[in-house]
Amino acid sequence: MKPTDTKDPEYFHKVVDCQYACPAHTPVPEYIRLIAAGRYNDAYMINWQSNVFPGVLGRTCDRPCEPACRRGRVEEEPVAICRLKRVAADNKTDISDRLPAIPTEKNGKKIALIGAGPASLTVARDLMPLGYEIDLYDDQHKGGGFMRSQIPSFRLPESVLDEEVNYILDMGVVTHFKQHVTSMRDMLAKNYDAVFVGTGAPRGRDLPNLPGRQDGDANIHIGIDWLASVAFEHTHKVGKKVLVLGGGNTAMDCCRTAIRLGGEDVRVVVRSPKSDMKASPWEIEDAEHEDIPMYENHNPKAFLTENGRLTGMVFEKVEPVFDDNGKRSLVPTGEEVTMACDDVLMAIGQLNSFPWIERDIGIEFNDWDMPEVDKTTFQTSLPNVFVGGDAAWGPENVITAVAHGHQAAISIDLYCRGESTAQRPAPEVNLVSQKMGFHDWLYDAHISDDERQIVPLIDKQQAIGNRKLEVEKGFDALQGYDEAMRCLNCDVQTVFETDRCIECDACEDICPVDCINFIDNDEEANLRENLKVKATNTDQDLYVSGELKTKRVMVKDENVCLHCGLCAERCPTGAWDMQKFLLHEATAGVKS
Amino acid sequence: MTFIRPNFRHPENHTNEIGYSIKNYEGALSTLCAGCGHDSISAAIIKSCFELNLEPHKIAKISGIGCSSKTPTYFLGKAHGFNSVHGRMPSVTTGANMANRDLLYIGVSGDGDTASIGMGQFAHVVRRNLNMVYLVMNNGCYGLTKGQDSATADKGSAGKKGVPSVFDSIDLCQLALQLGAGMVARSFSGDKQQLVPLIKAAIKHPGFAFIDVISPCVTFNNTPASTKGYEWVRDHLEATGTIDFIPEKSEITIDYPAGSSRQVQLHDGSELVLQKNANDYDLSSRKAAMNRIESVKEAGNILTGLIYHNENQGDTHASINTTQRPLNALTEADLCPGSAVLEQLNAGLR
Numbered sequence: 026m027k028p029t030d031t032k033d034p035e036y037f038h039k040v041v042d043c044q045y046a047c048p049a050h051t052p053v054p055e056y057i058r059l060i061a062a063g064r065y066n067d068a069y070m071i072n073w074q075s076n077v078f079p080g081v082l083g084r085t086c087d088r089p090c091e092p093a094c095r096r097g098r099v100e101e102e103p104v105a106i107c108r109l110k111r112v113a114a115d116n117k118t119d120i121s122d123r124l125p126a127i128p129t130e131k132n133g134k135k136i137a138l139i140g141a142g143p144a145s146l147t148v149a150r151d152l153m154p155l156g157y158e159i160d161l162y163d164d165q166h167k168g169g170g171f172m173r174s175q176i177p178s179f180r181l182p183e184s185v186l187d188e189e190v191n192y193i194l195d196m197g198v199v200t201h202f203k204q205h206v207t208s209m210r211d212m213l214a215k216n217y218d219a220v221f222v223g224t225g226a227p228r229g230r231d232l233p234n235l236p237g238r239q240d241g242d243a244n245i246h247i248g249i250d251w252l253a254s255v256a257f258e259h260t261h262k263v264g265k266k267v268l269v270l271g272g273g274n275t276a277m278d279c280c281r282t283a284i285r286l287g288g289e290d291v292r293v294v295v296r297s298p299k300s301d302m303k304a305s306p307w308e309i310e311d312a313e314h315e316d317i318p319m320y321e322n323h324n325p326k327a328f329l330t331e332n333g334r335l336t337g338m339v340f341e342k343v344e345p346v347f348d349d350n351g352k353r354s355l356v357p358t359g360e361e362v363t364m365a366c367d368d369v370l371m372a373i374g375q376l377n378s379f380p381w382i383e384r385d386i387g388i389e390f391n392d393w394d395m396p397e398v399d400k401t402t403f404q405t406s407l408p409n410v411f412v413g414g415d416a417a418w419g420p421e422n423v424i425t426a427v428a429h430g431h432q433a434a435i436s437i438d439l440y441c442r443g444e445s446t447a448q449r450p451a452p453e454v455n456l457v458s459q460k461m462g463f464h465d466w467l468y469d470a471h472i473s474d475d476e477r478q479i480v481p482l483i484d485k486q487q488a489i490g491n492r493k494l495e496v497e498k499g500f501d502a503l504q505g506y507d508e509a510m511r512c513l514n515c516d517v518q519t520v521f522e523t524d525r526c527i528e529c530d531a532c533e534d535i536c537p538v539d540c541i542n543f544i545d546n547d548e549e550a551n552l553r554e555n556l557k558v559k560a561t562n563t564d565q566d567l568y569v570s571g572e573l574k575t576k577r578v579m580v581k582d583e584n585v586c587l588h589c590g591l592c593a594e595r596c597p598t599g600a601w602d603m604q605k606f607l608l609h610e611a612t613a614g615v616k617s
Numbered sequence: 618m619t620f621i622r623p624n625f626r627h628p629e630n631h632t633n634e635i636g637y638s639i640k641n642y643e644g645a646l647s648t649l650c651a652g653c654g655h656d657s658i659s660a661a662i663i664k665s666c667f668e669l670n671l672e673p674h675k676i677a678k679i680s681g682i683g684c685s686s687k688t689p690t691y692f693l694g695k696a697h698g699f700n701s702v703h704g705r706m707p708s709v710t711t712g713a714n715m716a717n718r719d720l721l722y723i724g725v726s727g728d729g730d731t732a733s734i735g736m737g738q739f740a741h742v743v744r745r746n747l748n749m750v751y752l753v754m755n756n757g758c759y760g761l762t763k764g765q766d767s768a769t770a771d772k773g774s775a776g777k778k779g780v781p782s783v784f785d786s787i788d789l790c791q792l793a794l795q796l797g798a799g800m801v802a803r804s805f806s807g808d809k810q811q812l813v814p815l816i817k818a819a820i821k822h823p824g825f826a827f828i829d830v831i832s833p834c835v836t837f838n839n840t841p842a843s844t845k846g847y848e849w850v851r852d853h854l855e856a857t858g859t860i861d862f863i864p865e866k867s868e869i870t871i872d873y874p875a876g877s878s879r880q881v882q883l884h885d886g887s888e889l890v891l892q893k894n895a896n897d898y899d900l901s902s903r904k905a906a907m908n909r910i911e912s913v914k915e916a917g918n919i920l921t922g923l924i925y926h927n928e929n930q931g932d933t934h935a936s937i938n939t940t941q942r943p944l945n946a947l948t949e950a951d952l953c954p955g956s957a958v959l960e961q962l963n964a965g966l967r
């Protein structure tokens with residue numbers, strides 16, 4: 026293999042598993058260390074800069090960082106990254122003086138944002154400090170999009186959402202709430218310099234052709250519409266017997282909301298086996314903790330009605346069968362099951378819907394009737410129209426919407442300055458030695474043995490009695506500290522300098538997880554095979570040095586490196602050093 | 618300020634045949650200088666014992682005084698240990714071995730500990746062919762007392778102080794050969810490929826097995842002018858051949874070119890496979906071994922690898938016909954055969 030090019034920021038970035046996995050590339054270990062140091066405001070601002078809604082995300086994030094976290098490869102459980110974010114948000118003091126200044130003199134460019142979800146709000150957050158004027162349109166009465174209408178208050182208190190939405194609106198965004206946008210043509214006629222579409226995926230899937238659908242209509246609800254109607258206080262109760270169809274996160278929110286609105290026998294009914302349910306494991310866990318049963322392998326067949334009123338549903342039982350290619354199909358077993366119910370909540374998927382975008386105004390649509398959107402620039406075929414969040418490629422999550430918003434803001438800024446949107450600004454990177462002295466590093470290199478902290482919950486009966494009461498209490502300061510100490514500081518990189526190495530093997534001998542090898546160079550596949558411990562995780566890179574005096578090379582498998590610094594500690598010549606790699610994604614306004 | 622070894626190990630690093638992980642063979646975190654060759658030798662001992670599936674509590678590690686003699690603290694933390702007096706490792710090991718032949722004895726010493734103050738003890742433990750592994754971590758200096766030349770420092774070699782040694786050096790392998798050791802080998806701390814199979818062979822060897830391991834002292838004797846520094850040693854190594862240790866019952870999976878390799882059967886069924894090099898000689902001939910060491914030395918190089926091997930020399934117990942059982946397992950009945958036997962004895966003396 027060729028020597029690793031550590032000058033390419035991509036290399037070390039990939040080593041910081043959590044940050045790399047985060048769609049917005051939040052510098053996770055940096056804020057975790059600040060939490061350990063009790064510097065909550067600093068930790069909060071690092072988050073705020075990257076992911077805009079730390080308080081919201083610290084409670085609700087889909088947390089792609091956690092399955093990626095290195096700690097999960099070394100022991101059972103990853104660092105509770107998401108809930109640590111909440112520790113920063115919960116414990117911070119007033120941070121308003123740290124928010125960016127908004128120029129009173131505007132730059133003369135006006136932008137329209139359609140939909141007030143996290144994607145649009147992020148665009149606003151990034152462009153307002155640059156002097157843009159922004160009009161924000163949404164059909165709801167307040168900002169936040171699905172974070173407000175869909176995520177139930179028992180997971181996300183309204184006050185937390187309001188605070189973080191208002192940091193942005195208070196920058197001087199002109200809001201046009203309770204306005205459903207019905208024509209893109211009209212919008213374009215208002216002569217905005219750019220228009221951003223952040224309207225989400227607002228249509229819930231139905232089962233229009235199932236027998237009894239029309240008859241039972243009064244008690245058959247589209248999950249997301251029903252959740253919105255609960256959130257906006259139009260719906261206050263539900264029948265005693267409720268069937269929730271679907272196995273995703275929406276189903277979990279529906280069932281948990283239903284038991285809070287008077288549901289006594291609430292069941293989740295899924296077509297697939299339970300192990301294939303789409304919901305995040307922790308959301309399933311939360312629902313089960315509230316004693317909600319899940320029925321797997323039940324395919325809906327019909328709604329049962331009596332005198333025009335819903336009385337139950339019929340399901341056909343199926344079983345998963347795998348063909349030779351491992352492809353699964355659900356084959357009916359012939360058994361039918363009837364379940365009585367008063368209400369049905371359908372949480373079986375969401376769709377995009379763009380009836381309001383005329384097809385003859387220059388925005389190209391693809392075969393799936395979705396606008397053609399560039400994956401990097403978020404630009405449509407109409408150069409001044411951009412799309413991001415769930416509206417771009419279908420339902421995702423808040424952090425993805427935020428990431429889209431950042432990139433769209435960069436594009437809009439480039440576009441408004443007359444520059445090419447394809448020319449993306451580079452991230453800001455910094456690599457600094459952590460050495461202080463003998464056995465002394467700027468970071469805490471000691472590896473904690475603690476198991477993952479468990480998030481404390483409020484009393485279950487109390488929680489179910491009030492849909493607005495937040496179920497999770499969040500870590501207290503001590504738990505937050507202990508959890509923060511579980512982080513392995515993956516951003517503190519092991520940097521190797523070939524010329525200084527005398528091949529004494531000290532690093533190889535001391536490394537507790539056998540990462541380091543001195544070995545004859547070869548192709549990657551052979552090297553992986555020949556290391557002390559085979560490098561089987563191909564998602565993780567091999568760090569290869571230049572040729573050493575003995576013609577061998579140093580090969581380090583990054584996979585389970587603990588970043589303990591012992592290699593650098595035991596190196597007599599300083600060939601190894603621990604250096605902190607800090608990467609901030611570029612935001613709008615950074616010159617490329 | 619932290620300097621603590623984490624408790625995590627590579628999740629794919631499996632346990633050995635007796636269910637122990639590599640961690641069960643480690644010791645305390647080393648306090649030797651960063652980069653000291655001795656630490657590599659400790660790592661090689663750990664690896665050898667792990668791979669040989671030895672039970673740590675059936676091993677005794679005994680040492681004298683010196684940085685080298687400190688290392689038993691840093692490996693096999695679950696084994697018995699005795700950090701004895703300067704140069705006295707052989708007599709303490711002899712006593713322990715006489716009292717309990719069931720343990721594996723690993724004696725660790727330094728070049729100072731062996732070739733200066735402990736020379737007399739060394740000579741006799743070899744001569745008696747005590748069943749032990751005698752490992753010298755040879756850095757050509759007294760590391761612990763700040764790097765004075767030792768008796769293995771080559772004439773003209775200079776350490777950190779820059780003053781060349783004026784005396785001829787002692788070659789411990791030659792000495793061991795001369796005194797009748799059954800296995801003699803030399804290696805380098807920076808070559809675990811060679812060192813680990815040698816340690817395994819030494820462990821399996823019944824009787825006295827001697828390994829002189831050149832082990833650079835990075836702090837006091839790793840200069841370009843030192844013949845015990847990393848650079849000089851690497852540039853002047855000449856192996857008797859490459860060596861593989863094949864445990865008992867396992868299939869030989871490596872393809873050795875025909876005619877160029879030789880198998881040495883060890884008493885327990887395991888095998889040493891030696892890849893001969895151009896200057897192959899009869900490993901069981903003391904004379905040939907002596908010659909080889911000398912001729913390589915004349916060429917300015919260091920002979921490493923397995924130098925001499927002869928399993929057919931009985932160990933001390935065999936020579937003096939001692940009891941098979943450890944002394945602490947002998948009961949009063951064993952030790953005091955009773956008045957009838959005494960009568961008989963006395964009668965024989967009349």
Ligand SMILES: Cc1cc2nc3c(=O)[nH]c(=O)nc-3n(C[C@H](O)[C@H](O)[C@H](O)COP(=O)(O)OP(=O)(O)OC[C@H]3O[C@@H](n4cnc5c(N)ncnc54)[C@H](O)[C@@H]3O)c2cc1C
Pocket residue numbers: 085086087139140141142143144145162163164165169170171172175176204205206207223224225226227249252274275278381413414415416420421422423424426
């Ligand atoms: C029940 C449920 C629970 C969820 N829980 C989580 C969670 O815990 N964590 C997580 O990360 N994600 C969660 N999500 C997903 C997350 O809410 C979305 O992915 C995210 O909000 C998408 O952001 P967005 O900016 O693209 O649009 P949205 O948040 O969907 O906002 C779009 C806004 O545009 C408005 N709008 C649409 N069309 C028009 C129009 N024509 N005119 C005017 N306004 C319009 C909509 O009313 C809405 O307010 C959940 C989704 C659902 C349905």
Ligand SMILES: Cc1ncc(C[n+]2csc(CCOP(=O)(O)OP(=O)(O)O)c2C)c(N)n1
Pocket residue numbers: 682683684685686703726727728729730731734754756758759760761762767
């Ligand atoms: C009886 C006695 N004499 C002298 C000393 C001082 N002393 C301690 S270590 C040492 C030399 C150790 O050299 P070596 O065995 O080569 O070990 P190294 O430190 O080089 O590994 C000496 C002379 C001592 N501890 N005890």
Ligand code: SF4
Pocket residue numbers: 041042043044053054093094095096103104106511512513514515516
């Ligand atoms: S251990 Fe810390 S830095 Fe490493 S992946 Fe996990 S959270 Fe990120």
Ligand code: SF4
Pocket residue numbers: 519535536537538539540541581585586587588589590591592593
């Ligand atoms: S920091 Fe160095 S010693 Fe520690 S695990 Fe990583 S490579 Fe091994």
Ligand code: SF4
Pocket residue numbers: 648649650652653654655684685756760761833834835836837
């Ligand atoms: S002084 Fe020399 S022998 Fe002693 S620990 Fe340091 S490097 Fe090793």
Ligand SMILES: [Mg+2]
Pocket residue numbers: 683685727728729754755756757758759760767
């Ligand atoms: Mg010495």
